[in-house]
Amino acid sequence: MKLIIVGNGGHSQVVQDLILELNDHTIIAVLDDQILEGYKLNNILYESTLKLPVLYQDEVQVVIAVGDNSTRKKLAEKFNLPPEAYATLVHPSAFVSKQAVLGHGTVVMANAVINAGSLAGNHVIINSGAIVEHECKLEHYVHLSPNATLTGNVSLKEGVHIGAGATLIPKVTVGEWSVAGAGAVVTKSIPSFQTAVGCPARLTRKIERIS
Numbered sequence: 531m532k533l534i535i536v537g538n539g540g541h542s543q544v545v546q547d548l549i550l551e552l553n554d555h556t557i558i559a560v561l562d563d564q565i566l567e568g569y570k571l572n573n574i575l576y577e578s579t580l581k582l583p584v585l586y587q588d589e590v591q592v593v594i595a596v597g598d599n600s601t602r603k604k605l606a607e608k609f610n611l612p613p614e615a616y617a618t619l620v621h622p623s624a625f626v627s628k629q630a631v632l633g634h635g636t637v638v639m640a641n642a643v644i645n646a647g648s649l650a651g652n653h654v655i656i657n658s659g660a661i662v663e664h665e666c667k668l669e670h671y672v673h674l675s676p677n678a679t680l681t682g683n684v685s686l687k688e689g690v691h692i693g694a695g696a697t698l699i700p701k702v703t704v705g706e707w708s709v710a711g712a713g714a715v716v717t718k719s720i721p722s723f724q725t726a727v728g729c730p731a732r733l734t735r736k737i738e739r740i741s
């Protein structure tokens with residue numbers, strides 16, 4: 531499969547590494563509005579995101595490799611491609627249960643675990659070493675940072691960001707576009723558009739709604 535990677539920052543570097551480990555995908559282009567356009571290195575074309583409609587063809591898939599959830603959503607809305615246009619990528623060292631479901635454009639990094647009955651939507655990031663226990667639900671544009679742990683039956687609504695090493699106890703829900711800080715221990719559900727930090731996690735500041 532030929533792939534177009536959108537984004538050329540730190541998260542993109544790790545996604546590109548994942549693709550190298552898969553051995554059966556070829557990156558044909560990296561698109562980013564912050565890079566020098568129109569050069570080719572190791573057979574990869576570097577261009578602005580405006581070139582996506584020209585480069586996207588049959589037998590090519592796209593990954594939006596941008597860590598920020600709202601930017602990922604804005605780019606997906608701007609491109610307006612069908613969901614199947616986006617590749618789902620799983621690092622070979624990750625464990626994904628056959629009874630789990632991953633959406634389009636979702637990436638699962640090295641050593642992550644996704645257990646039975648869990649569902650992740652589109653453009654979700656399950657980062658290095660993160661654990662998604664049984665029957666969790668992660669809606670579109672969620673980012674679960676490295677080493678974060680969702681215990682059983684946790685629900686993350688659209689755009690939620692769980693910081694590195696955070697732990698969520700069973701059955702809690704995090705409302706849309708909320709953030710649990712690095713190392714937080716979430717013992718109660720968090721409403722939408724809120725930041726929560728600490729152990730046990732306490733609500734700190736409100737988050738502005740994304741446009």
Ligand SMILES: CC(=O)SCCNC(=O)CCNC(=O)[C@H](O)C(C)(C)COP(=O)(O)OP(=O)(O)OC[C@H]1O[C@@H](n2cnc3c(N)ncnc32)[C@H](O)[C@@H]1OP(=O)(O)O
Pocket residue numbers: 597657675676692693694709710711712713714725726727728734735
């Ligand atoms: C591969 C990758 O890199 S993936 C990305 C992984 N990224 C992360 O895990 C980062 C997660 N983000 C955080 O933890 C951030 O600190 C946030 C989102 C919680 C910060 O939220 P903000 O509202 O901007 O907090 P701000 O930095 O202004 O700090 C406000 C207060 O909260 C405290 N605070 C901030 N983060 C945390 C935290 N994780 N745990 C405990 N306290 C915290 C600050 O010390 C500060 O306290 P003070 O008022 O007593 O000085």
